Amino acid sequence: MLPLEHLHLKQVLQIVGSLEAVILRSFGPEGGQVLFTRDTGQAMLSRSGTRILTALKLDHPLARMVVECVWKHSAVTGDGSKTFILLLASLLRMIHLTASKEPNLSQSYNTKEAAEAATARNLADKLLAFALTELDDLIAVYVAPYGFCISLEEFIPKTQPPHCTNCQFVQTFLSSFFQVRLSHVHSGFISDLTYELLSHWKFKNGSSYISLQFLDDNFSALHTPVSGFPVNCSRLIEGQVIHRDFATACKITKQPVKAVVFTECLHPKVLVQGHVLELDSTEEVTQERSIVHFSSRMERSLECIIAKLQSFGVSVLLSSVKQSAAVLALATQAEMCLVECVSEDELSLFAKLSDITPVSDCWNIQPEHVATLGFCRPILLGAHRYVHVAFCDSEENFVAKPCSLVICAPGEGQTDQYACAFQDAIRMLLTTWEPEPISENTTSKRPLQMPKSISLHGDNLTNGTLCGSSCTLPFQKRVIEPGCVIPAGGTFEFLLHHALFQYAHGCSASDDTKIGMQVSQLLANALLSVPRQIYSHSSKLFLETQTRVMSFISNQSQPVNLVLKQAHNTGSMQTECPVDCKRSSNCFQKDNVPSNTLLLDLGLESVSCKHKLLLAVLQCVTCLLRIDTVLHIHTAINAQSSRLKRSSWKDAEDEAEP
Numbered sequence: 001m002l003p004l005e006h007l008h009l010k011q012v013l014q015i016v017g018s019l020e021a022v023i024l025r026s027f028g029p030e031g032g033q034v035l036f037t038r039d040t041g042q043a044m045l046s047r048s049g050t051r052i053l054t055a056l057k058l059d060h061p062l063a064r065m066v067v068e069c070v071w072k073h074s075a076v077t078g079d080g081s082k083t084f085i086l087l088l089a090s091l092l093r094m095i096h097l098t099a100s101k102e103p104n105l106s107q108s109y110n111t112k113e114a115a116e117a118a119t120a121r122n123l124a125d126k127l128l129a130f131a132l133t134e135l136d137d138l139i140a141v142y143v144a145p146y147g148f149c150i151s152l153e154e155f156i157p158k159t160q161p162p163h164c165t166n167c168q169f170v171q172t173f174l175s176s177f178f179q180v181r182l183s184h185v186h187s188g189f190i191s192d193l194t195y196e197l198l199s200h201w202k203f204k205n206g207s208s209y210i211s212l213q214f215l216d217d218n219f220s221a222l223h224t225p226v227s228g229f230p231v232n233c234s235r236l237i238e239g240q241v242i243h244r245d246f247a248t249a250c251k252i253t254k255q256p257v258k259a260v261v262f263t264e265c266l267h268p269k270v271l272v273q274g275h276v277l278e279l280d281s282t283e284e285v286t287q288e289r290s291i292v293h294f295s296s297r298m299e300r301s302l303e304c305i306i307a308k309l310q311s312f313g314v315s316v317l318l319s320s321v322k323q324s325a326a327v328l329a330l331a332t333q334a335e336m337c338l339v340e341c342v343s344e345d346e347l348s349l350f351a352k353l354s355d356i357t358p359v360s361d362c363w364n365i366q367p368e369h370v371a372t373l374g375f376c377r378p379i380l381l382g383a384h385r386y387v388h389v390a391f392c393d394s395e396e397n398f399v400a401k402p403c404s405l406v407i408c409a410p411g412e413g414q415t416d417q418y419a420c421a422f423q424d425a426i427r428m429l430l431t432t433w434e435p436e437p438i439s440e441n442t443t444s445k446r447p448l449q450m451p452k453s454i455s456l457h458g459d460n461l462t463n464g465t466l467c468g469s470s471c472t473l474p475f476q477k478r479v480i481e482p483g484c485v486i487p488a489g490g491t492f493e494f495l496l497h498h499a500l501f502q503y504a505h506g507c508s509a510s511d512d513t514k515i516g517m518q519v520s521q522l523l524a525n526a527l528l529s530v531p532r533q534i535y536s537h538s539s540k541l542f543l544e545t546q547t548r549v550m551s552f553i554s555n556q557s558q559p560v561n562l563v564l565k566q567a568h569n570t571g572s573m574q575t576e577c578p579v580d581c582k583r584s585s586n587c588f589q590k591d592n593v594p595s596n597t598l599l600l601d602l603g604l605e606s607v608s609c610k611h612k613l614l615l616a617v618l619q620c621v622t623c624l625l626r627i628d629t630v631l632h633i634h635t636a637i638n639a640q641s642s643r644l645k646r647s648s649w650k651d652a653e654d655e656a657e658p
Contacts, residue, residue, distance in 0.1 A: 005630040007062070008113050009099065009120050012624055013092045015063050020089040022056065023049050023082045028534045029179055044413045048181050048420060049081030050074040061630055066620065073616040078427030079177070079606070080613040083530060087617045090529035091127075094522050095120045095621070117625070124622045126519045131618050134503070134516075139611055140480050142499030146552060147486035147607055152208040152433045169485070169604065171195050176488050176603025177428060181421045186231045190418070193234060193405075194425055200236065200400040209482075212430050219423045221349040222404055225415035226382035229408040234418070236403040239390030240353060241379065242318070242346050246387060248331050248338045251315075252377050256392055259316035259371045261347055261358040266305055266327045299326060305362050306330050312365065316376045316389075318342050318350065320358075337376060339387050353391050353402055381406060432606040433482045480607055488603040490531025490542075492610050494549040500524035 026047045036044040053067045074081045099119040150169050174191035202211050224241050317338045331338045354371035374390035409415040504517040535542035
């Protein structure tokens, strides 16, 4: 008989609490790094929540399920893995506390645990339904107006003033992201390098969002990890680095060269008795057709292929497979550079940048298969020699020349960690600037009570001013503008906590609204676990920050106005005052910004990422509390472990122990 395990709410809370205890060591700006070691002596040092969680050796299937939920969320948004676990544990505690206090009015439950489980499932369902119907409006009305929007279309430093305020905000935004993942020493350098990378990859006829999507899709082919060097040696280099070496001698020339991409082996064609046979250089057909060795004819056929390539001026051959010895010999004789076993990702990127079509039939080579390269030469990065190419035609499609990223770090695990941080930053930017569909006819169940400091009518809300769309109709669906950011340090949680209590106090005495009041208060209390952990080293600082954020609402001003101070630079912020500027002297009007503004060390965080994180956590809570029994099947467990293994540290990090 297969072993069964009945899950109770306390067990679920214990499992999630054990994961929380691991990530709390590295949570927040004051968090440290976690060191993992294996039996072989290999070590991994990381602050990334996803890497830490996927490196754990987890025995319970429920723990693996939670980690997989975190991994999937992080793979989409690139952010929030540690906050995911923290909020999940806090919500489960709140649900458990509420369920244990609820009187059991039903006689259908035999035990107290069964009654608590039913109450917990009901609360989780109500929480998710509340979030899906009301959370968008609450964030757009109560939270987003206290942030501001950063323009993604202004990533090009050459088109900006010397001290562009938008550039400073983007760099501060990126620096805040890297500070909680990497060393504080290198966060500024990495954020500047990321900003420079984004500025090079901007299509002339496409939006910046398309450029970000392109970077995310091709990141594996766009970066090169180099171990044994300081992080500050990381840099951008022109063109593309193909992570293979030349199979034949490379003749370096300063003149442009032409290249062709082959997806298959170069098969010669031999005509025998009206039939066309495709043979390899080592293939010998006997018996059935009484055909003897055709090596000489095959060699002449390969010579025809090489001659045709020379007629197009081709001097570089890129192949996704290993070519035969005959092809290598003929390519060397013709002074052609051959690169074998190039990955599909790199060949795909090469084809996109050169605007060519890879060749599948070597006898049908056309001009559209030939790419013109600015150069093709070897490059030594660390202990490895690669192929370095640049594209002549790419300048017509990009504002700046496309480039590759060289990521340096002392060890292999650290280079992989920095590479993951780069890609997570790109995914976070994609989530932040993801276009939100506006539904004009979508209505809320009830009109939201707006903060007294924000007027939804009149000229105070204008395009480009606030992150939330202007709500001239009380029942119109509100959306969060792309690029909405808010000061970090718990500002989002404090504002949404206040908004949820405002929502609860506005509910009437009916049964439906009582349930809405209960779940909104439950979610509000759980949200405070994030800033409490951020300021766990100082409870006084927690209270001061909460009081300060609440004063933003009562004083009718934006939080960003109070985290800006005078410095030595001059900038221009393209926003307008969202409130009455006569009552808030620190507000910034369009093209009328006090000089020398600079963000303090609180940093910035994405409102969209926070929104998606809350929804993902609530969905995970609902799934966890619906599990009643665990059936241990080894094949299912091994399959799930294999999926987590692919996303963890190289060479089976799931065997590591903290």
